[in-house]
Ligand SMILES: Nc1ncnc2c1ncn2[C@@H]1O[C@H](COP(=O)(O)OP(=O)(O)OP(=O)(O)O)[C@@H](O)[C@H]1O
Ligand SMILES: Nc1ncnc2c1ncn2[C@@H]1O[C@H](COP(=O)(O)OP(=O)(O)OP(=O)(O)O)[C@@H](O)[C@H]1O
Ligand code: SF4
């Protein structure tokens with residue numbers, strides 16, 4: 001149950017194994033002159049039919065983590081360590097051929113940049129039908145009928161006309177619905193959605209979120225949903241993970257993380273939003289830059305930007321502290337002695 | 352126009368001004384773009400997408416005009432029309448007092464230099480084979496800067512947008528995250544020293560803390576470089592924060608325009624009201640199970656008669672289907688003018704909720 005517990009869970013647990021289990025995932029990109037450590041030890045569990053939202057700084061490794069689950073990284077330059085179990089499939093161990101089969105049917109992904117998911121040379125209908133045909137071996141007519149059904153499922157207005165449209169003829173919202181339709185075409189058990197509503201206006205965004213949540217519940221599908229919009233996370237997440245420099249630095253039930261954040265990075269990120277801020281004042285942006293992933297500091301990766309950082313913080317990475325509700329933060333200033341996580345607001349004395 | 356001239360909040364004299372500080376940076380009058388839909392063996396035009404349908408507004412110097420509206424309502428098409436990236440079907444563009452195009456107007460070259468755009472799709476606008484420092488230096492080089500000075504300029508711009516040139520300068524676009532790429536795009540747009548920057552979903556791919564940095568950055572460089580912004584976004588919080596005035600589009604048309612605080616605190620058009628209701632709560636327990644704006648947006652190929660919003664409006668009456676509501680004199684300059692194209696706000700329109708007699712607009 002608890003997402004951050006020790007590796008020994010498999011032996012004694014009275015609960016069924018979680019549908020998705022990620023254990024100490026590490027991803028680095030190796031080139032001649034540098035090694036980029038994009039993911040640095042991520043562990044979490046996700047139950048069937050639940051939604052995990054991943055939020056975090058640009059470049060914190062959210063997309064890299066998602067792509068790892070589909071094994072989409074260039075093999076030659078990427079080193080992936082750790083365990084990724086999806087159902088009974090060990091993603092790190094299955095053959096390339098098996099992986100090709102699993103993509104779309106077991107795990108499917110909606111990418112961050114919708115244009116790259118669609119081929120500009122083919123109509124939306126052709127592309128959805130082709131995906132269905134490849135996976136399910138349907139006839140051309142049956143695949144086309146299924147494509148129409150899928151566009152109706154994601155509520156594309158005048159779906160017959162849209163099937164014959166080329167991607168550039170659709171607005172961002174319709175394109176993203178087409179992409180979602182394509183991702184759902186082979187009834188995946190795990191949907192990876194990488195900022196699927198980022199390009200949409202508020203009214204369509206809410207429709208897509210309500211729709212995704214509904215489809216996800218109807219299909220009993222698990223979902224990892226990457227977003228940088230905290231309101232979106234509030235709307236769709238069961239659990240929220242906050243990433244920083246390739247690590248999950250805070251995790252918990254959506255309400256705990258969003259309304260009662262404990263890690264200084266999460267707190268700072270929440271304070272930086274433009275919501276209801278005076279336009280005559282600058283926003284409370286977090287000072288400094290994210291760390292260089294080619295040379296990560298030894299201590300807490302947020303320490304150089306953290307206003308609470310003390311001498312301990314730069315020596316070792318703080319271990320996860322988890323409370324009874326499963327709310328976790330990796331920060332030396334956070335304790336879970338009696339009950340919920342508590343943050344020590346005192347700013348450290350200079351050493 | 353002079354007797355209604357507003358006093359601009361900041362009217363710094365810019366040597367590049369041709370029309371004086373009170374002359375709007377841009378006047379857009381009756382802009383139209385209909386995309387043809389072709390079909391059949393002869394590829395004949397069978398219908399038209401009315402993507403932008405008679406849109407007029409102005410942008411004063413030094414202001415930020417926010418544009419919001421449903422996906423597909425024509426915001427990007429409008430932006431591309433202003434940039435002359437696509438042919439307009441009708442309408443006029445007056446840049447700092449000069450008509451763009453035509454026999455007497457300013458040349459497109461001048462327009463292209465004065466107007467720069469940061470696009471919605473961050474990845475496709477960068478050359479995949481160029482390290483990003485060279486991508487940023489490309490603009491200044493084309494404008495005649497020496498290699499060395501273009502490079503120095505590129506590095507200082509990268510610093511300005513929060514990308515350490517030593518870390519990122521030699522990287523290729525595929526080695527950057529979405530947010531990092533978008534900052535490169537902003538740096539590139541700034542490299543050409545524009546007067547007016549059109550930002551089309553420029554911060555929507557960024558996480559909140561970088562978004563805050565970039566919004567602060569946009570505020571700083573706006574003052575430093577004396578810029579004017581058109582800011583297109585679906586993030587209603589960000590638009591409120593950054594904009595002096597906001598215009599709301601629906602199905603190719605302008606339905607409401609006014610000072611940002613008035614639009615957000617006292618929206619007049621039912622579409623604006625519904626759109627604002629779509630702002631998400633931060634509390635997972637305040638989740639909505641139904642979208643505030645129900646129904647599908649009508650097709651821009653054959654938009655509804657009368658008020659285009661009538662098919663989804665809670666206040667629809669017969670007059671709404673029969674008569675197109677007027678917006679009012681949108682090109683008359685006035686800082687606090689708040690206009691809405693809805694029969695409910697216009698006296699004697701025939702709508703039961705309309706005010707009985709004329710009040711000053
Ligand atoms: N193929 C690659 N080679 C080298 N570095 C890479 C590669 N792919 C990603 N990176 C780096 O890994 C880090 C994580 O990137 P990732 O795309 O996962 O970020 P992200 O959290 O999704 O950010 P965003 O919110 O901007 O999308 C970034 O610093 C990026 O530059
Ligand atoms: N090249 C084209 N050919 C045909 N129709 C087009 C073309 N470009 C845009 N359209 C149509 O014009 C309308 C306006 O599209 P536009 O991209 O301007 O919307 P938008 O307001 O920017 O939407 P979004 O918020 O999704 O970016 C849409 O109905 C779109 O399908
Ligand atoms: S461990 Fe230290 S530096 Fe890191 S977040 Fe906590 S207080 Fe800040």
Ligand SMILES: [Mg+2]
Pocket residue numbers: 062063064112194528529
């Ligand atoms: Mg990403």
Ligand SMILES: [Mg+2]
Pocket residue numbers: 172426427428471551
């Ligand atoms: Mg657009």
